[in-house]
Amino acid sequence: MTVKIGLVGTGTVGGGCLEILANHAEDFRVDYGVDIQLAGVCSRKPDKAREYGVEHLFTTDYRDLVNNPDIDVIIELIGGTGIAVDVIKESMAAGKHVVTANKAVMATRGEEMFALCRKHGVQLFFGASVGGGIPIIGPMRHSLIANKVSKIMGIVNGTTNFMLTRMNADGLSYEAALKEAQDLGYAEADPTADVDGFDAAAKIAILASLAFHTEVRMDDVYTEGIRHLAPFDFALAHDMGYAVKLVAHANLVDDGVFVRVHPTMLPLDHQMASVNGVFNAIYVVGDSVGQTMFFGEGAGAGPAASAVMGDVVELARRLGMGIPCIAGSPVKRDLSIVDMDELETKYYIRFQCADVPGSLAACAAEFAKAGVSVKSVSGSTKRGDVDLVFVTHTAKEADIRTAIKGCLALDGMVIGGFPVVIRVEE
Amino acid sequence: MTVKIGLVGTGTVGGGCLEILANHAEDFRVDYGVDIQLAGVCSRKPDKAREYGVEHLFTTDYRDLVNNPDIDVIIELIGGTGIAVDVIKESMAAGKHVVTANKAVMATRGEEMFALCRKHGVQLFFGASVGGGIPIIGPMRHSLIANKVSKIMGIVNGTTNFMLTRMNADGLSYEAALKEAQDLGYAEADPTADVDGFDAAAKIAILASLAFHTEVRMDDVYTEGIRHLAPFDFALAHDMGYAVKLVAHANLVDDGVFVRVHPTMLPLDHQMASVNGVFNAIYVVGDSVGQTMFFGEGAGAGPAASAVMGDVVELARRLGMGIPCIAGSPVKRDLSIVDMDELETKYYIRFQCADVPGSLAACAAEFAKAGVSVKSVSGSTKRGDVDLVFVTHTAKEADIRTAIKGCLALDGMVIGGFPVVIRVEE
Numbered sequence: 001m002t003v004k005i006g007l008v009g010t011g012t013v014g015g016g017c018l019e020i021l022a023n024h025a026e027d028f029r030v031d032y033g034v035d036i037q038l039a040g041v042c043s044r045k046p047d048k049a050r051e052y053g054v055e056h057l058f059t060t061d062y063r064d065l066v067n068n069p070d071i072d073v074i075i076e077l078i079g080g081t082g083i084a085v086d087v088i089k090e091s092m093a094a095g096k097h098v099v100t101a102n103k104a105v106m107a108t109r110g111e112e113m114f115a116l117c118r119k120h121g122v123q124l125f126f127g128a129s130v131g132g133g134i135p136i137i138g139p140m141r142h143s144l145i146a147n148k149v150s151k152i153m154g155i156v157n158g159t160t161n162f163m164l165t166r167m168n169a170d171g172l173s174y175e176a177a178l179k180e181a182q183d184l185g186y187a188e189a190d191p192t193a194d195v196d197g198f199d200a201a202a203k204i205a206i207l208a209s210l211a212f213h214t215e216v217r218m219d220d221v222y223t224e225g226i227r228h229l230a231p232f233d234f235a236l237a238h239d240m241g242y243a244v245k246l247v248a249h250a251n252l253v254d255d256g257v258f259v260r261v262h263p264t265m266l267p268l269d270h271q272m273a274s275v276n277g278v279f280n281a282i283y284v285v286g287d288s289v290g291q292t293m294f295f296g297e298g299a300g301a302g303p304a305a306s307a308v309m310g311d312v313v314e315l316a317r318r319l320g321m322g323i324p325c326i327a328g329s330p331v332k333r334d335l336s337i338v339d340m341d342e343l344e345t346k347y348y349i350r351f352q353c354a355d356v357p358g359s360l361a362a363c364a365a366e367f368a369k370a371g372v373s374v375k376s377v378s379g380s381t382k383r384g385d386v387d388l389v390f391v392t393h394t395a396k397e398a399d400i401r402t403a404i405k406g407c408l409a410l411d412g413m414v415i416g417g418f419p420v421v422i423r424v425e426e
Numbered sequence: 427m428t429v430k431i432g433l434v435g436t437g438t439v440g441g442g443c444l445e446i447l448a449n450h451a452e453d454f455r456v457d458y459g460v461d462i463q464l465a466g467v468c469s470r471k472p473d474k475a476r477e478y479g480v481e482h483l484f485t486t487d488y489r490d491l492v493n494n495p496d497i498d499v500i501i502e503l504i505g506g507t508g509i510a511v512d513v514i515k516e517s518m519a520a521g522k523h524v525v526t527a528n529k530a531v532m533a534t535r536g537e538e539m540f541a542l543c544r545k546h547g548v549q550l551f552f553g554a555s556v557g558g559g560i561p562i563i564g565p566m567r568h569s570l571i572a573n574k575v576s577k578i579m580g581i582v583n584g585t586t587n588f589m590l591t592r593m594n595a596d597g598l599s600y601e602a603a604l605k606e607a608q609d610l611g612y613a614e615a616d617p618t619a620d621v622d623g624f625d626a627a628a629k630i631a632i633l634a635s636l637a638f639h640t641e642v643r644m645d646d647v648y649t650e651g652i653r654h655l656a657p658f659d660f661a662l663a664h665d666m667g668y669a670v671k672l673v674a675h676a677n678l679v680d681d682g683v684f685v686r687v688h689p690t691m692l693p694l695d696h697q698m699a700s701v702n703g704v705f706n707a708i709y710v711v712g713d714s715v716g717q718t719m720f721f722g723e724g725a726g727a728g729p730a731a732s733a734v735m736g737d738v739v740e741l742a743r744r745l746g747m748g749i750p751c752i753a754g755s756p757v758k759r760d761l762s763i764v765d766m767d768e769l770e771t772k773y774y775i776r777f778q779c780a781d782v783p784g785s786l787a788a789c790a791a792e793f794a795k796a797g798v799s800v801k802s803v804s805g806s807t808k809r810g811d812v813d814l815v816f817v818t819h820t821a822k823e824a825d826i827r828t829a830i831k832g833c834l835a836l837d838g839m840v841i842g843g844f845p846v847v848i849r850v851e852e
Contacts, residue, residue: 020572020714031639031758032571127569133715135561135569142568143553143561145458146446146735213457271721274700288446288732289559292722295697296715306714309572332457 001320004039005312006065006096008087009077010048013101013128016305017075017312018052024309034316040065066090073315075308076100081108088113092120097319099311101128101304107202107218110209111331123318125311130203131156133303134296135310136282140210141330147286149211152250153264153425156203158278158298159186159194160226160246165276168234168244174227186278186299196225197246197261204248207282208259212252214335216259221248222340224262228420232383233350237265237422240348240391243273244422256336258343265348265424341398346375346391346424349400351407352416353379353386359413360388366406367392370399385415391424427746430465431738432491432522434513435503436474439527439554442731443501443738444478450735460742466491492516499741501734502526507534514539518546523745525737527554527730533628533644536635537757549744551737556629557582559729560722561736562708566636567756573712575637578676579690579851582629584704584724585612585620586652586672591702594660594670600653612704622651623672623687630674633708634685638678640761642685647674648766650688654846658809659776663691663848666774666817669699670848682762684769691774691850767824772801772817772850775826777833778842779805779812785839786814792832793818796825811841817850 007014021038028034041049042062049058065071066087074091078084081104088105091098093116100106105113106129117124127137131154140149155161162184163177172180178195181187193199201221208216226246237244242265251258266273271293275281280298285291297303353359360379367374373393380387392400400421408414433440447464454460467475468488475484491497492513500517504510507530514531517524519542526532531539532555543550553563557580566575581587588610589603598606604621607613619625627647634642652672663670668691677684692699697719701707706724711717723729779785786805793800799819806813818826826847834840 016714023713024572024574027574028572133712134718135565138569139561139564142740143564143733143736145739146450146454146732148450148453269700271700274695274697286559286732287449288442288728288735290723290726290729292560292720294718294720296718300716302714303716306572306712307569309714310569313571314568 001033001316002035002037003072003316003319004037004070005073005075006040006042006068006071007038007075007077008042008062008065009079010041010043011077012301013304013308014043014077015048016301017077017308018048018054019301020305020309022052028313032313032317034313034320036312036316039071040068062087063090066094066096071096072319073097073099073312075312076102077308078102080104085109089116092116092122095120095122097123097315099125099308099315101308102126103129103199103202103206107205110206111215114331123315125315126206127311128304128307130206131280131282131294132158132296132298132300133306134280134282134294134298136207136294137210139294140207140284144284144286144289147288149284149286150252151285152204152207152211152282153272154200154204154207154248154280154282155245155272155275156248156280156282156298157194157200157246158280159191161275161280162186162278163195164226164229164245167229167231168238171231173231174229195227197223200246200248200261204250204259204261208250208257210330211250211284212257212335213330213332214257215331216250216257216337220259220337222260222262226263229263230420232387233420233422236389237348238268240265241268242266242424243268245272245275247425253338255342256338258338260340260343263422265422267426341396341401343397344394346394346426347400348422348424349390349392349404350420351388351414353388353413354415355381355386356413359386362410362413363388363390363407366410367403369406370403372399372403427459427742428461428463429498429742429745430463430496431499431501432466432468432494432497433464433501433503434468434488434491435505436467436469437503438727439730439734440469440503441474442727443503443734444474444480445727446731446735448478454739458739458743460739460746462738462742465497466494488513489516492520492522497522498745499523499525499738501738502528503734504528506530511535515542518542518548521546521548523549523741525551525734525741527734528552529555529625529628529632533631536632537641540757549741551741552632553737554730554733556632557706557708557720558722558724558726559732560706560708560720560724562633562720563636565720566633566710570710570712570715570718573714575710575712576678577711578630578633578637578708579698580626580630580633580674580706580708581671581698581701582674582706582708582724583620583626583672584706585617587701587706588612588704589621590652590655590671593655593657594664597657599657600655621653623649626672626674626687630676630685630687634676634683636756637676637710638683638761639756639758640683641757642676642683642763646685646763648686648688652689655689656846658813659846659848662815663774664694666691667694668692668850669694671698671701673851679764681768682764684764686766686769689848691848693852767822767827769823770820772820772852773826774848774850775816775818775830776846777814777840779814779839780841781807781812782839785812788836788839789814789816789833792836793829795832796829798825798829
């Protein structure tokens with residue numbers, strides 16, 4: 001089976017795809033009986049096309065690829081929800097299958113894209129949209145389908161995991177960790193998407209949609225980032241027996257689905273607690289399979305291109321077997337998104353207080369008033385003012401907010417503004 | 427799409443499959459559009475069929491299922507290479523697709539089974555043959571196919587991993603750990619297949635065949651078990667910065683393929699070092715994806731049935747789409763199996779010696795004679811006689827054997843017989 005592909009976008013991942021094709025086109029013929037041929041490359045700049053000796057296939061207009069009747073599959077690697085959407089839609093309308101790494105499109109307009117798949121009888125593969133090279137979309141759509149999945153936890157943003165690892169292991173401040181991540185090319189000049197949790201939110205929306213067969217969009221995800229964390233929090237967490245990670249959660253509950261991204265304390269002996277540096281991991285609990293975890297590199301040219309080209313080869317194999325459209329939508333149910341106020345878990349809450357008598361007692365009274373059962377509270381003056389740390393028993397998010405609001409209203413006591421909140425996973 | 431299945435074997439895994447079907451048949455209809463109907467159950471005893479209210483479908487003769495024209499898929503869960511082979515072969519000959527958890531058949535007669543698939547135009551799924559419920563066969567056959575896989579390491583036997591965890595964490599002897607595993611139902615009365623590494627050997631043969639696209643049989647796997655390990659070895663390893671695990675290895679090298687199962691020291695910060703208890707993990711390195719790891723429960727009713735029924739639902743979906751035989755054989759290349767003598771790695775070797783002067787020097791001289799560069803050697807009398815522990819720099823297996831032979835021939839020095847050998851993975 002000969003399958004001609006058009007590559008749109010030659011950044012990091014696009015370059016990785018050209019690399020794989022240069023190295024392994026012959027292996028794909030031998031091992032899988034598919035002849036993957038590059039028939040067009042679109043980008044703003046011809047550098048990569050030149051580097052891989054395919055400048056004769058180069059164009060700056062993606063429509064040249066969409067309108068090329070020889071091309072069977074378009075690989076969309078522009079990213080974002082701007083022109084990438086046009087590329088995907090026009091490719092499908094032209095009867096071409098699409099492979100994309102675009103988490104933004106899948107997490108905001110996934111259902112619309114699947115509807116277009118069905119309309120035009122084409123397939124849409126998006127294995128690279130979550131977890132880089134880690135096979136997670138595939139197992140969720142295939143190997144694990146006999147399970148009712150009840151819970152997903154993902155360390156799905158390598159940039160923040162690198163920063164948290166440095167803050168934890170080497171006591172770096174948030175600012176220093178961010179600077180280092182930027183210097184190493186892990187973080188963008190504007191790091192918002194990573195450090196505020198939006199990248200992770202898009203990814204958990206995609207995973208939750210697949211796992212629970214319902215539409216979950218990025219906007220449905222309650223999202224907190226890591227800007228407020230200090231090395232001090234990691235030290236305290238460690239003493240309590242926990243690691244602090246930015247975790248994307250999806251939980252199936254009676255009322256619907258919880259989807260949330262926030263700093264989370266994980267027990268030190270949890271398999272995910274030792275996932276460090278830029279590595280990613282996705283932990284999935286199913287009713288039959290029990291606990292599973294998928295670990296690997298969540299970003300970078302090689303891993304992401306591994307997922308993209310894996311999809312391309314798989315698609316080519318299926319085309320070779322004359323398989324009709326099977327992408328379809330994972331959405332068969334219409335579950336509601338449960339409000340974050342309903343969450344029940346344990347909490348670590350650190351206020352910065354003025355060093356005045358009675359602040360601990362006054363804050364503790366606010367927790368009591370809100371009906372939150374406190375497991376421990378301790379004050380530390382290590383860092384100048386008082387760090388007042390509450391650790392609660394299982395409590396309701398709404399009650400925690402009431403307690404925090406009460407504390408913030410105490411006259412002249414809490415001086416650091418909104419406290420550091422880390423939810424505790426058992 | 428309605429797909430009728432016949433279940434042969436109602437032990438632990440078969441019971442798990444009946445459980446999943448009882449709980450999730452409706453979910454499969456809603457989420458995947460497939461109507462999986464049980465049309466026959468074969469076993470020696472009707473207990474499970476009675477338990478799940480399907481005794482009207484019960485038979486003790488598998489031929490009743492093979493000859494039932496209504497049945498589309500046979501699930502073979504007898505195990506072993508006896509009657510299970512007849513069930514698989516006769517099912518295929520009758521035009522039925524087969525889903526099996528049978529590692530023994532896949533690791534010894536896999537190619538023969540694939541040839542029958544092609545001959546009869548049916549499919550063969552075997553996702554449960556390695557790693558229980560951990561999705562590993564699927565990713566190897568799909569998500570990771572754009573990679574050249576160079577290395578696999580697997581903790582693929584839960585029984586021995588449980589025992590090693592107890593020996594390491596709680597200082598249990600091999601005998602005590604085995605007794606506990608037997609009492610808990612993790613180990614058989616005859617534990618040979620687990621503790622001598624044969625179960626792991628079958629599994630790595632299957633993974634290596636998939637990864638390297640070549641035929642690797644269980645007999646090709648160099649196999650050592652864990653009978654000779656003592657808690658003392660774990661303590662020493664820990665001091666050196668390593669955990670001791672029974673690891674199944676597959677490596678692609680210039681000359682071919684290394685496949686081996688033996689106790690292995692893994693650096694404590696390696697993601698696999700913290701895989702404890704009955705959990706399994708498979709670590710895969712590909713040229714694009716880099717390091718990945720798949721973690722989960724490697725055995726038990728739920729996990730294994732998750733893999734079996736995942737295959738069944740996947741197969742049903744494909745049949746619903748009119749997809750022809752695509753199982754085929756992963757074998758497209760004819761790589762040679764490299765002799766273990768050629769292995770180059772670091773070694774931990776512990777001799778039990780009589781407490782006589784000069785034993786350390788005499789043994790060290792044998793290592794020197796064999797051309798093995800020793801990193802450290804230390805003697806301990808903690809356990810009575812002298813434990814003489816050599817740690818080598820990278821050396822060739824053949825030279826190590828020469829050195830050991832030399833030591834064993836020293837008059838009256840080594841009294842404990844063949845030493846404990848643990849290969850060290852960096």
